[in-house]
Amino acid sequence: MLALASAILLAGCVPTNSTGSPRELTRPAAPSQEIPDPQNPAWVEQTAERTGIPERALEAYSSASIQLAELMPECGIGWNTLAGIGATESRHGGYGGATIGPDGTVSPAxxxxxLDGGEGVAAIPDTDGGAFDGDTEWDRAVGPMQFIPETWSFYGRDxxxxxxxxxxxxxxxxxxxxVLLCERGGDLTTDDGWNTAVLAYNQSLSYANTVADRAESYAASTSTATE
Structure with missing residues (x-):
């Protein structure tokens, strides 16, 4: 379920049909101990081929996980969790025919x-003057990780x-x-931490399970390839 279709990402709207229960999948159950290396073209190419993740998106996920290991070492977030969210939110930046440029910019945006309070969405009046979403009346989720401008003002990082x-x-x-996931969930190597984090990102159990399934698949792909 894409946040752009449902527009519930961080909007405080809880779907009424959510079923199932999310589970921990910040890192593979049987990891290969392979350290992600976005600066290594061979690692990026091989991992992209195994997982089907575009190389430039994979560089972003893996680089973020490395930075977070330094900035928030207590979090323990895996690149595969970020990839699971990116896949669910925007098809790794490919939603609607968008592409990722060499500099990491996704276009068209x-x-x-x-978010006008209509069916299935919260009402969030414009908070960014249309700077990020082009809408001066209502906020809209934007970018490959589908941030609402109001939320971006708190969590946006360079x-x-x-x-x-x-x-x-x-x-x-x-x-x-x-950063959002780590701040909300704390220790994402625990079931409670991972579940709390992902449900803070999108308040839907079915969403959390979809992210978990995709994160598990990416982890399994990289682990199997090195066994």
Whole structure:
């Protein structure tokens, strides 16, 4: 379920049909101990081939996990969790035919429906003057990790070191998503921490299970390839 279709990401709207229960999957159950290395073209190419994740998106997820290991070492978030969210939110930045440029900018910009209080969405009047979402009346979820501008104002981080935080730039978006998850969940190597974090990102059990399934699949792909 894409946040752009449902527009419930961090909007405080809880779906009424959610079933199932999320479970921990911040890192594979039987990891290969392979350390992600976004600066290593061989690692990026091989992992992208195994998982089906675009190389530039994979660089953003893995770089964010490395930065977070230094900034918030108590969190323990895995790159595969970020990838699971990116896949669910925007198809790794490919929703609607969008592509990721070499600099990590996703274009055309991925922008969700207006959060105008209609069916299935919260009412969030414009908070960014349309700077990120092009809407001066209502906020909309934006970018490959589908941040609402109001939430971006709290969690937006500069992931690529260019001096600005842009939700449409993949490195920035991935690191910011990780910061949000870590702050909300604490220790994401525990069931409670992971579940709390992902449900803070999107208040849907079915969403959390989808992210978990995808994170598990990515972890299994990399683990199996090295066994």
């Amino acid at each position: 991925i922008v969700g429906v207006p 992931g690529n070191g260019d001096g600005q935080a842009d939700p449409h730039q993949f490195d920035d978006a991935a690191l910011s998503a990780g």
